Structure formats: structure tokens, C-alpha cells
Amino acid sequence: MYDFAYHKPKSVADAAAAVKKASDGKLMSGGMTLIPTLKQRLAHPSDVVDLAGVSDLVGIKVDATGVTIGAMTKHADVASSADVARAIPALAALAGGIGDRQVRNRGTIGGSVANNDPAADYPAALVALGATVTTNERKIAAEDFFKGMFETALKDGEIVTSVSFPTATKAAYMKFPNPASRYAMVGVFVAQTASGPRVAVTGAGPAVFRVKAMEEALAKSWSADAVANVKVPAEGLNSDIHASAEYRAHLVTVMAKRAVAAAG
Amino acid sequence: MTISVSMTVNGKAASGNVEARTLLVQFLREHMGLTGTHVGCDTSQCGACVVDVDGASAKSCTILAVQAEGAKVTTIEGLAESAEKLHxxxxxxxxxxxxxxxxxxxxxxxxxxxxxxxxxxxxxxxxxxxxxxxxxxxxxxxxxxxxxxxxxxxxxxxxxx
Missing domain, CATH: 1.10.150.120 ([2Fe-2S]-binding domain)
Structure with missing residues (x-):
């Protein structure tokens, strides 16, 4: 790891100022992706700005309309929140399946969405539930937020402060985890939302995407059989040592079936 | 960048000057001499480096020493009551x-x-x-x-x- 200047500001405003002032500043939340990236010398930031000192980024608020999770809230705390489990059980279950226990004890929702790893779990929940990402500057709809592989709508120095999820009448997430890394080779989040059924896929492509054909099928009949015959094309999907694009395309249908069945 | 860090390790105050890039596991092993915490894969997958940080297990190869500033850290050396009585x-x-x-x-x-x-x-x-x-x-x-x-x-x- 190359060395860097370390900052631990106490407010979002100070954090944003520190990143802007640095020649190549990087924000750090849980560090579960950033630290391995630095260790491999894949990044060489001049400054690392640790958000762990910004206490008002931590916390979970639940009301009748949905769940708002502070950006620095850890996966383990979302997974074990009785309020989240009551309001959107699929979201608590998703958080409880990220990485392993030790990763969940450090990794945060804000870090996960800002990083936008193609195999991260949270993006599927955000897009399927129609969540809103709040930053220090604006509110961004989840579908406009995730742009591509490790790319988001965030501008330099813009900081995710919270994510708000509306409740859904039905929802479930099913993934086929890589047996070693636990990253989703394919993960499918299905939700029956106020604007109809939504199906979001992570792990399969460069970034999270919706499967409109499955959503239309579910609008006609909410059942695992409805999505069983909907295939997604392999073209453009990820192909690597873990799975070919064709296999990932196949898994999308399998995981969608399981998710609809689990959602009930 | 050299930073002074202080934390509690196995119930005792511990402090030192580290580089910002120093990992918690390096601080424990190389500064504290607590070599019970191991580095296996060094990619946060194997868990040989797990310690307790403020009541939650964590992989010390994927935490900077400066992130543990003020924390209570327990390593394998901090478990046994005495040389005769293991945890x-x-x-x-x-x-x-x-x-x-x-x-x-x-x-x-x-x-x-x-x-x-x-x-x-x-x-x-x-x-x-x-x-x-x-x-x-x-x-x-x-x-x-x-x-x-x-x-x-x-x-x-x-x-x-």
C-alpha cells in the first residue's frame, strides 16, 4: 500500500471540504473495498478521508412509508434491526447475506452503493424497491444513481448521506454466491411495489439492471411460473473464471423464480 | 504520514507512531509483538487475522491501525485468564x-x-x-x-x- 494523508472529520461538510482540497482524495466508509484496493496498489490516493467520525451518518429510521438508513450504518446493524425486519424483511435478509460476519461488522450501505461493485448486493435492493439516494447536495433516484461498473452519478467530493427505501407489499432477494468470496455471481431482487412489480439483477452485468419482461409477466400473474420462461440474453453479461455469460443468464431466471417463490 | 495512535489492547493501554497505511494487524504483530494474530490470505477472505474491535469481530488485515484509534481491541492473547487456565x-x-x-x-x-x-x-x-x-x-x-x-x-x- 502506498502511504497517504489520513483525515477523520466530524461533519459531512468538513469531509467534503477535505476531499475537495486534496489533489486526489478518496472517501472511506467501512473500508471493506477501499483497503484491499489500496493493498493491491490499484489506487494511489493522496488523501484518505475517513467518514467514521461523522456520527450523524449512522442510524436507521422506520416509519409507515419506508426505511431510511444512514450511509455509515453497518450491514450487521441493518441485518439485526427488528424495525427493518418488520418493514422490509427482504432488505434485512439481504444485509445479513453480504460477505461474511466480519465484513458485515465493518462494511456500510453508503460505501456499498457509492462503490457500485457489479457484484454488490445492495444495488439490486435499491433499484427493485425504487429507493432514493440522498447526498450532501441532492436526492438521486436509484435508477439514475447506478451508471456502470464502479460508476455512479456521484460527482467528485459528493457524499452519500442516506438511502431511503419505500416499503413493498412483497419482496425477496435470492443470490447465487461465489463460494469463496460470497459476492453475488447473480442476485435477483423482486418487489411488488406501488408502481407494480420490479425485478433488479446484480452480479450478472457490468451494473445492476431491471428485467422488464419479467416485470410484465409478474404484473399479469405474481408467481414463480410467470418468470420461469423469461430468459435474459447472455450478450453483454459478465464472463469470468467463475461463470460464463451464458451461465449467468441462466442463473437470472433461476434466481428470479426462487425470489418470487420466497416473496410469497 | 506518521500518526500517533492509542487504543486498548487486551485491557492495557497501547500507543505508537504509525504510518497512515499501517494495518491493525501490523500494529498488533510488529509494534505490540502480539504475533498470535495471523496473516493468512491478506485479502480479507481467510479470517486468520480476526480480532475483536469494540465488541465485534473484524479482520485486522483490512483495518487501518488509525481506524482503531480509541478502540478496545481483544486478540487471542487476551482470552486466557492465566497461563494455566485457558478461555x-x-x-x-x-x-x-x-x-x-x-x-x-x-x-x-x-x-x-x-x-x-x-x-x-x-x-x-x-x-x-x-x-x-x-x-x-x-x-x-x-x-x-x-x-x-x-x-x-x-x-x-x-x-x-
Whole structure:
């Protein structure tokens, strides 16, 4: 790891100022992706700005309309929140399946969405539930937020402060985890939302995407059989040592079936 | 960038000057001389480096020492009451032969204790097998580790630790 200047500001405003002032500043939340990236010398930031000192980024608020999770809230705390489990059980279950226990004890929702790893779990929940990402500057709809592989709508120095999820009448997430890394080779989040059924896929492509054909099928009949015959094309999907694009395309249908069945 | 860090390690105040890039595991092993915490994969997958940071298990190869500023850290060296009296979980690993080469053992024991406490001392084989997702052992096949943790949970409850 190359060395860097370390900052631990106490407010979002100070954090944003520190990143802007640095020649190549990087924000750090849980560090579960950033630290391995630095260790491999894949990044060489001049400054690392640790958000762990910004206490008002931590916390979970639940009301009748949905769940708002502070950006620095850890996966383990979302997974074990009785309020989240009551309001959107699929979201608590998703958080409880990220990485392993030790990763969940450090990794945060804000870090996960800002990083936008193609195999991260949270993006599927955000897009399927129609969540809103709040930053220090604006509110961004989840579908406009995730742009591509490790790319988001965030501008330099813009900081995710919270994510708000509306409740859904039905929802479930099913993934086929890589047996070693636990990253989703394919993960499918299905939700029956106020604007109809939504199906979001992570792990399969460069970034999270919706499967409109499955959503239309579910609008006609909410059942695992409805999505069983909907295939997604392999073209453009990820192909690597873990799975070919064709296999990932196949898994999308399998995981969608399981998710609809689990959602009930 | 050199930074002064202070934390509590195994109940004692610990401080030192480190580079910003110094990992917690390097601070523990190289500055504190606590070499019980191992570096296995160095990519946050194997769990040999697991320590307890403020009541939650964490992989010390993926935490900067400066992130642990002010934290209470417990390592494998901080578990036993004395040289003669091991922690009940360590004793259970010995009793059930939950190790062969022993390299993964410090991390296994640290994760096991966190797992047992989180599950209110009631663990089943299934809970243990899933709970150990972040710890890899290359020799035992896990069977005796799982047996040790189930037994260790009962011993921890009985001993009130």
C-alpha cells in the first residue's frame, strides 16, 4: 500500500471540504473495498478521508412509508434491526447475506452503493424497491444513481448521506454466491411495489439492471411460473473464471423464480 | 504520514507512531509483538487475522491501525485468564482437537466467541457452519472445529464468560 494523508472529520461538510482540497482524495466508509484496493496498489490516493467520525451518518429510521438508513450504518446493524425486519424483511435478509460476519461488522450501505461493485448486493435492493439516494447536495433516484461498473452519478467530493427505501407489499432477494468470496455471481431482487412489480439483477452485468419482461409477466400473474420462461440474453453479461455469460443468464431466471417463490 | 495512535489492547493501554497505511494487524504483530494474530490470505477472505474491535469481530488485515484509534481491541492473547487456565473456547478446541496445523486457530477462536455471544450462547451445528463463512481452515475439514464451538458455547455459558 502506498502511504497517504489520513483525515477523520466530524461533519459531512468538513469531509467534503477535505476531499475537495486534496489533489486526489478518496472517501472511506467501512473500508471493506477501499483497503484491499489500496493493498493491491490499484489506487494511489493522496488523501484518505475517513467518514467514521461523522456520527450523524449512522442510524436507521422506520416509519409507515419506508426505511431510511444512514450511509455509515453497518450491514450487521441493518441485518439485526427488528424495525427493518418488520418493514422490509427482504432488505434485512439481504444485509445479513453480504460477505461474511466480519465484513458485515465493518462494511456500510453508503460505501456499498457509492462503490457500485457489479457484484454488490445492495444495488439490486435499491433499484427493485425504487429507493432514493440522498447526498450532501441532492436526492438521486436509484435508477439514475447506478451508471456502470464502479460508476455512479456521484460527482467528485459528493457524499452519500442516506438511502431511503419505500416499503413493498412483497419482496425477496435470492443470490447465487461465489463460494469463496460470497459476492453475488447473480442476485435477483423482486418487489411488488406501488408502481407494480420490479425485478433488479446484480452480479450478472457490468451494473445492476431491471428485467422488464419479467416485470410484465409478474404484473399479469405474481408467481414463480410467470418468470420461469423469461430468459435474459447472455450478450453483454459478465464472463469470468467463475461463470460464463451464458451461465449467468441462466442463473437470472433461476434466481428470479426462487425470489418470487420466497416473496410469497 | 506518521500518526500517533492509542487504543486498548487486551485491557492495557497501547500507543505508537504509525504510518497512515499501517494495518491493525501490523500494529498488533510488529509494534505490540502480539504475533498470535495471523496473516493468512491478506485479502480479507481467510479470517486468520480476526480480532475483536469494540465488541465485534473484524479482520485486522483490512483495518487501518488509525481506524482503531480509541478502540478496545481483544486478540487471542487476551482470552486466557492465566497461563494455566485457558478461555473455555480455547479449551474446547483442545479437547475436541479442533485444529491440525493451528494457523487458522486464533481467528477461528475469535470468530467463535463472537458467534456464540451473538447467538446468546445457543448455537447449533448449522448456525456454526454458516457463522464461520469468513474463516477458512485448510486441514481439518471443519468437523472438529464445529464440534469444538458447539461444546465451547456450553462451557462459556457455564463459566459466565
Amino acid at each position: 473455555p473456547m480455547q479449551e474446547a478446541f483442545r479437547e475436541h482437537h479442533g485444529l491440525q496445523c493451528g494457523f487458522c486457530t486464533p481467528g477461528m477462536v475469535m470468530s467463535a466467541i463472537d458467534l456464540v455471544k451473538r447467538n446468546n450462547y445457543q448455537v447449533t451445528e448449522d448456525i456454526v457452519r454458516h457463522g464461520l463463512e469468513g474463516n477458512i481452515c485448510r486441514c481439518t475439514g471443519y468437523h472438529n472445529i464445529v464440534k469444538a464451538i458447539v461444546a465451547g458455547a456450553a462451557s462459556m455459558k457455564a463459566a459466565g464468560v
